[in-house]
Amino acid sequence: MTHNTPLSPRPLHQLTEGRHRLMTTAQLRAHGVSAAETNERCGPGGPWQQLLPNVVLLHPGPPTSEERLHAVLLYAGRERAGGPAPGGTASVPVQPSGDAAAPGPVAEALVTGLAALTLHGFSSAPPLPSLEVIDVLVPRLRRLRTTGCARIVRTTALPTPELVTGVPVAPVARALADAVAELTDAGVVRRLLTEAVRGGHCEPAAVVRELNRARLLSRPHVVDAVDSLVAEGRALAEQRLYRTVREHGLPEPLWNVDLRLPGGPHLGGVDAFWPEHAVALELDTRTHRQQEDETVWAEHARKREHLERLGVTVVHLTPRKLRDCPEHQAAVVRTALMAAGDREPAAYIVVLPR
Template structure:
């Protein structure tokens, strides 16, 4: 009796004595050595099935496709994850293999199947349906993110990308996928075309996948900002991201009935030095609002750290003069504008209970 794949219609030899009935789709067609052993298939029989002209093929070390035809993009993706997520060689064979389900009750992949591995780079962006990324079938090799300590090498359709600290994976149709910002950084690391880099970064922001500062922070950690094609794209990304955030800020003030403020002004002590610019200012309440578009984190002694210190010094100086400074991030404005409007309204109402602020001159910026 033969088994027929419900997705592609390939015919595969039966696996006895264990049944593959609990597996579905690609997980029935792509199995690791350990999974085959779980189902009663010895390494000798696996090798025999993969001989020239045989019904199976070895796609990656320890990973097999149970049909002779070209692997689909879904099969290559699953194979790359199985290869990178397999137990370390030195531990394999010391722990008896136990039959297990490869699909959790919620339909997602069982973490034991892939270990801590996740898809990243262009393959991940294809799964996020980025229009600027190639279709998954055209992505080769597939980038898989693993812990830095894993002893694996890139081979075949799997390219190993190591991480000092793994991010929390997102689940897309049961596939563990790196967050958009990490996938972008890993994709940009191997791309030389500035137009493609710019298109991917721009789509991440315009598509609402993540904020510009988060993307830039990940690029900083990956040490990619020194590359000309990345630096140019980031300048455009930050400018566009700030324009989008300013539009949301304007809408928040209008839609939630906040008092009319002064927009984009410079504060200065009368006859004295400038205090810096702010995005919004309510002079009667002495409340200033700034969009905090700084990258999260950064390298010590980097330009971002210097910028961070400058932000802190300006805020401290203004607050010593009795001016309340409210910082809002673009992410908070996008996800919870009503909550941010409440924060601003609370600061405005609290002005009546504070001592009068120092007089400052307000100039257009």
């Protein structure tokens, strides 16, 4: 046998022994099953069933949740270049994230919406068997339609997939936005957004950025949920900051204070202040919309410049950095405190509770 010799078709009984027992019609043809034979087997009382266009379930009973997931991905994914691999299972090839040098195709269909949140471990998302449809994210120009248990969601650029139990899934922030786009229950939306932050899945700014991109921030029930989300994210960031200061042996600051000049104007509030070192710390918990607001940005810049003119060093930390690398953030603060002795004494500043 040479490398050009085609593989012999597998017996039909072996096709039903795969893990998911799903195949596309192209894969069945590669195994020697004609279109006419496939149609006959998918007919009334037959041993197979057509679950989605060109996707065949190789048993007569209802599909499992796993089979529905993989059927949706088979329907929305492209065939491999050079034709389907014999014995291929119902999966969409995906390049693992973080391995830039690894060869191989990139997923062209990702599970998103509520199904993706369930796979990510959200307790507030419904279990897979209760979902009538599974949202699948595909490039905008793909010629696909919503049908059966597959609801097509289009995007100009697919996000980097995350593999969950072998299934290519949209990142949490994107999956949330796609789920919220189909939800009208304010309580459900609020629970999902809160769990995203409280469960450590992503930062509020990432969620707001995706909601803004999807043009969902004009919906009143979404705006109310985002307000709760931002408050939740702020509280968690403050807890991380307290823990970072104490676990890394930093001097205890004055927490959440307002700064003023004696008899003069209000300089602004800060999250932590070390008066002996003239070092102030601010948590940057602005949402994506606030970051793009020139008025909000100008106010932040004005406060920082004013404090630094008075000899106060202002350290900015983000919730994400506090979560991902608290040791490095503690080192940033410690460096600012140690450098205080090399600076000119700061102006006298009145510190008041905020």
